[in-house]
Structure formats: structure tokens, C-alpha cells
Amino acid sequence: MPGAPAGATAVAVSALRVVRGGREVLHGLNFAIPTGTVAGFIGPSGCGKSTLMRAIVGVQVVKGGTLTVLGVPAGSAALRRRVGYSTQFPAIYDDLTVTENLRYFAAVLGAPPSDVDRVITEVSLEPHSEALASQLSGGQFTRASLAVALLGTPELLVLDEPTVGLDPVTREELWDLFHSLRVDRRVTLLITSHVMDEAARCETLLLMRDGRILMRGTPDDLRENAGTTNLDEAFLRVIRDAERSRS
Amino acid sequence: MSPRLTLATARRVANQLRRDPRTVALMVLLPTMLIILFRYVLNSQQAFDAVIPSLLCIFPFNIMFVVTSVATLRERTTGTLERLMTLPIGKIDLLAGYALAFGLFGVIEVGVATTVCITWLGLSVQGSAALLVLIAVLDALLGMALGLLVSAFARTEFQAVQFMPLFAFPQVLLCGLFEPRDHMIGVLSGLSDIMPLSYAVDAIKLVTSSTQVSAELVRDMGIVFGCILIALLGGAATLPRRTP
Numbered sequence: 496m497p498g499a500p501a502g503a504t505a506v507a508v509s510a511l512r513v514v515r516g517g518r519e520v521l522h523g524l525n526f527a528i529p530t531g532t533v534a535g536f537i538g539p540s541g542c543g544k545s546t547l548m549r550a551i552v553g554v555q556v557v558k559g560g561t562l563t564v565l566g567v568p569a570g571s572a573a574l575r576r577r578v579g580y581s582t583q584f585p586a587i588y589d590d591l592t593v594t595e596n597l598r599y600f601a602a603v604l605g606a607p608p609s610d611v612d613r614v615i616t617e618v619s620l621e622p623h624s625e626a627l628a629s630q631l632s633g634g635q636f637t638r639a640s641l642a643v644a645l646l647g648t649p650e651l652l653v654l655d656e657p658t659v660g661l662d663p664v665t666r667e668e669l670w671d672l673f674h675s676l677r678v679d680r681r682v683t684l685l686i687t688s689h690v691m692d693e694a695a696r697c698e699t700l701l702l703m704r705d706g707r708i709l710m711r712g713t714p715d716d717l718r719e720n721a722g723t724t725n726l727d728e729a730f731l732r733v734i735r736d737a738e739r740s741r742s
Numbered sequence: 743m744s745p746r747l748t749l750a751t752a753r754r755v756a757n758q759l760r761r762d763p764r765t766v767a768l769m770v771l772l773p774t775m776l777i778i779l780f781r782y783v784l785n786s787q788q789a790f791d792a793v794i795p796s797l798l799c800i801f802p803f804n805i806m807f808v809v810t811s812v813a814t815l816r817e818r819t820t821g822t823l824e825r826l827m828t829l830p831i832g833k834i835d836l837l838a839g840y841a842l843a844f845g846l847f848g849v850i851e852v853g854v855a856t857t858v859c860i861t862w863l864g865l866s867v868q869g870s871a872a873l874l875v876l877i878a879v880l881d882a883l884l885g886m887a888l889g890l891l892v893s894a895f896a897r898t899e900f901q902a903v904q905f906m907p908l909f910a911f912p913q914v915l916l917c918g919l920f921e922p923r924d925h926m927i928g929v930l931s932g933l934s935d936i937m938p939l940s941y942a943v944d945a946i947k948l949v950t951s952s953t954q955v956s957a958e959l960v961r962d963m964g965i966v967f968g969c970i971l972i973a974l975l976g977g978a979a980t981l982p983r984r985t986p
């Protein structure tokens with residue numbers, strides 16, 4: 496947010512517990528993300544990343560704990576214009592064109608119609624803007640869904656595995672976009688991934704496993720702690736250490 | 743409730759329907775074709791006159807029911823609903839948008855069916871033809887609203903279509919098409935009294951058989967309208983912003 500005080504907190508989570516399908520899948524998470532940060536939530540599939548993102552945008556029933564997003568409780572009606580969310584599985588209407596999809600969501604947000612062309616450019620879908628969503632390739636479909644989250648002027652972007660299955664060139668472009676949003680508009684980004692190559696692009700990493708946060712730090716912290724320059728290997732060491740200290 | 747969001751949603755839903763000509767043809771033409779078929783199955787104007795008002799209710803009701811329940815189920819299962827729940831749109835805006843788009847197709851559907859019935863199949867309307875169309879549209883909207891509601895209780899499209907025999911067929915059997923409602927045995931007549939389609943059929947029989955707008959007709963239309971509202975509000979209640 497342009498006017499946000501320096502050092503403000505965008506997202507604060509404390510003692511967050513979530514039960515899904517009769518099982519506790521988040522076991523009391525605590526963390527805070529400062530405004531204007533790109534934070535990566537990295538962990539194997541099933542560790543609870545999507546559940547956490549759903550809780551932050553206010554569509555997940557939570558069992559306990561508090562979530563404060565941009566200064567108000569997660570899920571508050573006031574946040575619906577200020578938070579952009581992109582689900583893990585692309586969520587757009589496949590019987591509409593890319594432009595028609597974006598026009599509808601822009602209308603819902605009350606965003607100016609010119610936003611549609613802007614976000615299409617941001618995700619490099621200009622050649623396919625008039626294609627039906629059902630006729631897009633997997634990567635194009637993912638980008639079209641991501642574009643919806645960019646409509647309007649969100650202060651917080653919650654992106655669940657936004658770069659999965661994309662080619663390296665597009666991935667690079669999207670990461671450039673994420674960083675420019677942070678620098679130019681002080682947008683805070685929460686990005687999940689199950690692959691470590693994405694981790695290097697984040698300013699702060701939260702490594703997750705089995706509904707817990709194992710480690711929090713910069714990519715350099717992680718490499719240093721584990722005594723290796725390879726992030727994959729570093730993550731494996733963190734897991735091994737955590738398991739040893741638990742048993 | 744916001745007219746702007748309702749209209750935007752209605753335009754979006756209508757756009758989606760436009761891409762699916764088969765479904766549009768099913769909604770707009772199928773009731774009329776079934777009514778024509780029925781006319782020649784009976785092969786007697788007298789027998790047909792007795793059932794045609796009921797048919798004008800029943801076919802549009804059923805087709806709207808099945809098309810709407812599957813369409814809204816798709817919204818629930820494809821993740822777009824989860825996305826909309828994070829955006830500044832009310833659940834009522836969303837449902838009203840669906841109702842408006844499907845209602846528009848309902849008007850066309852019923853308009854075609856009544857025109858064919860009056861000009862070709864010899865339907866004689868004692869009351870006002872405009873009122874007849876209005877009642878038939880209400881009936882189609884009733885099917886739509888109930889379809890919206892039951893989609894909450896289905897997880898797949900396969901389950902959604904199962905509500906047709908489970909939920910719609912008993913209403914057809916008990917609405918007075920086969921046997922006058924007050925001739926049925928006590929239990930069935932009681933059941934018939936709590937089914938919304940019965941009042942829709944009663945209303946349409948009244949408008950075709952009498953030039954007067956009786957208190958009974960107004961009451962029946964009121965009941966149908968009330969059921970539509972209750973089903974839409976029930977549908978909104980089954981769209982929680984937070985899910986487990």
C-alpha cells in the first residue's frame with residue numbers, strides 16, 4: 496500500500512489451527528509478514544500450504560487462533576477489494592474467453608475496464624485474449640486465472656502455486672512482475688510452491704511440513720544454516736534436523 | 743443487493759449459455775415439442791384440452807430445474823465460487839444474476855410454448871393470455887429456483903441430475919395432471935398440498951378456465967412467488983463464504 500507506514504505488518508497469524516476431513520492439518524501456526532515483502536511458503540504437497548492460503552483469504556473454516564490481514568480479521572468484507580487471490584487449481588469459466596472472464600471479474604471488483612488489457616499484458620496473454628479458456632494450454636489457463644488476481648489495486652496478493660507447470664521464460668517474467676509490484680506499489684505477496692527453485696526468488700521463506708513451519712528465514716539464512724549452497728539439499732537437512740529434535 | 747453486480751452476473755451466465763446452443767435449444771424448444779407430441783399421442787382435442795394447462799407448467803418447470811441445477815453445480819465445483827467468495831459480491835447478487843439470466847430464457851421458452859398452444863393446438867384461454875404467460879414464467883422460475891437450491895446437495899453433475907426423478911417427478915405425479923388433487927387419498931392430497939408445483943398448476947388451470955381473476959388465483963400465484971423467494975434465499979444460505 497503506497498501510504499502504509501514503514502515496518503507495518505501485512506499478515507499476522509497466531510496459534511492457527513485448522514481441521515479438515517476430521518484431521519488437524521495446521522497445528523498452531525505463528526508468523527507475521529511485513530508489508531511489501533515477497534514471502535514464499537515452501538513445502539511438500541499435502542503439508543497445508545493451500546489450507547493456509549485459504550485461511551488467509553477467509554474461505555477456510557478455522558478451528559482456533561487469530562489471523563489479521565491488513566489490520567483487520569481475515570475474511571472481513573472490507574478486505575474483498577484489497578486482497579487478490581489465485582487458487583491452486585485455476586478458477587475461471589472455461590466457456591468464456593479470457594477477455595470475457597476478466598471483464599466479469601473486473602465488474603465484480605468495480606475495477607476500471609482498462610484493467611482488463613493491463614492484466615492480459617502482465618501475464619503475456621495478448622495473443623490469446625479472445626480465445627475460449629477451454630482452448631488454452633495448461634500454462635495459459637494458469638496465467639489467465641492468475642490475471643484475475645491482478646485486477647484492481649490489491650495490497651496483498653495470495654498466489655497458490657502460481658508458476659506450477661509454466662515454462663522457464665514465463666516463470667521468469669512472472670517473477671519479474673511480482674518483484675515490480677512489490678517495488679512500485681509496495682504490494683505484499685504470499686506465494687506457495689512445492690519446488691525449491693522458486694524459493695531463491697523470495698525475500699523470506701517459510702518452510703512447511705505436516706502442518707507446521709519448520710524454519711523461517713532468507714534463502715541465504717537457509718543455505719548458511721544447512722551448510723550447503725543447494726536449496727533442495729538445505730531443505731532436506733532442515734527436515735532431518737526437525738525430525739531428530741522431535742524424536 | 744446490488745443491481746450492477748446482478749446484471750454483470752446475468753450477462754456472464756447468459757454469455758456462457760450462448761456458447762452452448764444445445765442447452766439453449768433444449769430450454770427454448772423442447773417443452774413445445776413435447777407438448778406437440780403429447781397432443782398427437784392423445785389424438786383427441788377433448789382429452790388434450792384437459793391436460794394442456796398442466797403441461798404448460800410441467801415441462802418448462804422440469805427442464806429449468808435440471809439445467810439450472812447442473813449449471814450452478816459447475817460454479818460450485820470449478821473453484822470460481824471460491825474465488826467469488828473472496829470478492830466484493832453478495833451471495834444474493836450471484837443468485838439473482840443466475841435467476842435473471844435463466845429467467846430470460848424461461849420467458850422465451852414459455853412464450854414459444856404458449857404461442858404454439860394457442861395458435862396451433864387449440865388452447866382456449868378464458869382469462870388474459872398475458873396472465874397465462876406470466877404464470878407459466880413463474881412456474882419456469884420455480885423450477886430454476888429449486889434447481890439452484892438442490893445443487894447444494896450434489897457433489898457431481900451425475901448426482902445433480904438424480905434430483906430430477908427424486909425431487910421433480912413426485913411433484914408432477916401429485917400436481918393434479920393425472921387425477922384431480924382433491925380426489926386423491928388423504929395422505930397424497932396432503933402431500934400434494936405442500937408441493938409448490940401443485941399451486942402453479944392450479945393457477946394456470948384457473949386462468950385458462952375463467953375470465954375472472956379470483957382470490958384463489960391471486961393466492962396460488964402468491965404461493966408460487968413465495969416458494970421462488972424461499973428457494974433463492976435457501977440457495978444463498980447454502981453458499982457459505984467459508985468451507986471446511
Ligand SMILES: Nc1ncnc2c1ncn2[C@@H]1O[C@H](COP(=O)(O)OP(=O)(O)O)[C@@H](O)[C@H]1O
Pocket residue numbers: 515516520538539540541542543544545546547986
Ligand atoms: N477438501 C478437503 N477435505 C479434507 N481434507 C483435505 C481437503 N483438502 C485438503 N485436505 C487435507 O489437508 C491437508 C493439507 O492439504 P493442502 O492444504 O491442500 O496441502 P498443500 O497445498 O500443501 O498440498 C492434506 O493432508 C489434505 O489431505
Ligand SMILES: [Mg+2]
Pocket residue numbers: 541544545546583655
Ligand atoms: Mg496446495
